[in-house]
Amino acid sequence: MSENEHEAKMAHPRMAAGALFFDDADRVLLVEPSYKNYRDIPGGYVELGESPLQCCVREVREELGINPRIGRLLVVDWAPNPGEGDKVLYLFDGGRLNEDHRRQIALQTDELRSYDFHDSEQLPELTIPRLVRRITAGIQARANGLTAYLEHGTSPESAS
Numbered sequence: 001m002s003e004n005e006h007e008a009k010m011a012h013p014r015m016a017a018g019a020l021f022f023d024d025a026d027r028v029l030l031v032e033p034s035y036k037n038y039r040d041i042p043g044g045y046v047e048l049g050e051s052p053l054q055c056c057v058r059e060v061r062e063e064l065g066i067n068p069r070i071g072r073l074l075v076v077d078w079a080p081n082p083g084e085g086d087k088v089l090y091l092f093d094g095g096r097l098n099e100d101h102r103r104q105i106a107l108q109t110d111e112l113r114s115y116d117f118h119d120s121e122q123l124p125e126l127t128i129p130r131l132v133r134r135i136t137a138g139i140q141a142r143a144n145g146l147t148a149y150l151e152h153g154t155s156p157e158s159a160s
Contacts, residue, residue, distance in 0.1 A: 013078075013086035017056040018043020019070055019094035020138045027117035028135060029097065030126060031063065034113050039126040041091070041135065042115075052090040060094065064115070065106030071095050074138040077150040079130065091138045129153070 018041040021029035030039035042063045046055040053070065061067050071093035079087045107115060120139060123132045133153030141148045148155065 011086055013088045014084065015046040015052060015055075015088050015090070016043060017046055017052040017059065017090040017092065019056050019060055019092050020074060020135065020142070021068075021094035022096045023102070023117040024096065025117070027119050028123070028139070029094075029115060029117050030123075031107075031115045032113040033111060035111065038128050038131075039118075040131065042094075053092065056090070056092045063108045063112060065108070066097075066101050066104050068094060068097060068101050073147050074141040075134055075148045075150060077130075077134050077137075077153055079152060089134065091134060093138075093142055 020041060023029070029042070031042055033040055042060050043056060044059040044063075046052055047058075050058070053073075056070050057067070060070065073090060074093050075089075075091035077089040077091070079089050081087055105115065107113075118126060120136065123135060127135075130153035134150060137148040137150055137153070137155070140146075150156075
């Protein structure tokens with residue numbers, strides 16, 4: 001097999017990274033993007049030469065105007081999309097945002113309408129099913145001290 005044939009068979013997924021943030025009541029922070037019809041987590045696409053963690057830190061700073069310490073990796077989700085191609089999505093632990101950080105939030109108004117903290121039971125009515133699964137897996141991974149691997153937002157073990 002030639003190098004070009006080998007290259008053509010290799011995956012070239014888009015990568016994105018985001019953070020799970022919590023308030024003192026363990027509710028999850030979701031943002032309301034102006035360009036989507038559902039809530040999302042703070043985050044975005046990884047840029048050339050940038051690690052997923054660096055992307056997460058940059059996106060949180062750009063979208064929320066704060067620079068909290070981003071913690072460990074909670075979830076990796078392989079999420080192919082017919083329209084956009086394969087994606088690998090990274091979800092990091094943003095931890096509990098203290099009152100000081102919450103006061104400093106300044107939304108990137110050209111992209112975000114609002115933000116709020118929500119109980120995990122509310123997620124299905126606020127966002128899309130695969131993101132609900134990813135966030136739920138992130139909450140469990142955070143509680144258990146683990147990192148979850150998902151495909152389409154679901155653990156491959158539970159699919160078999």
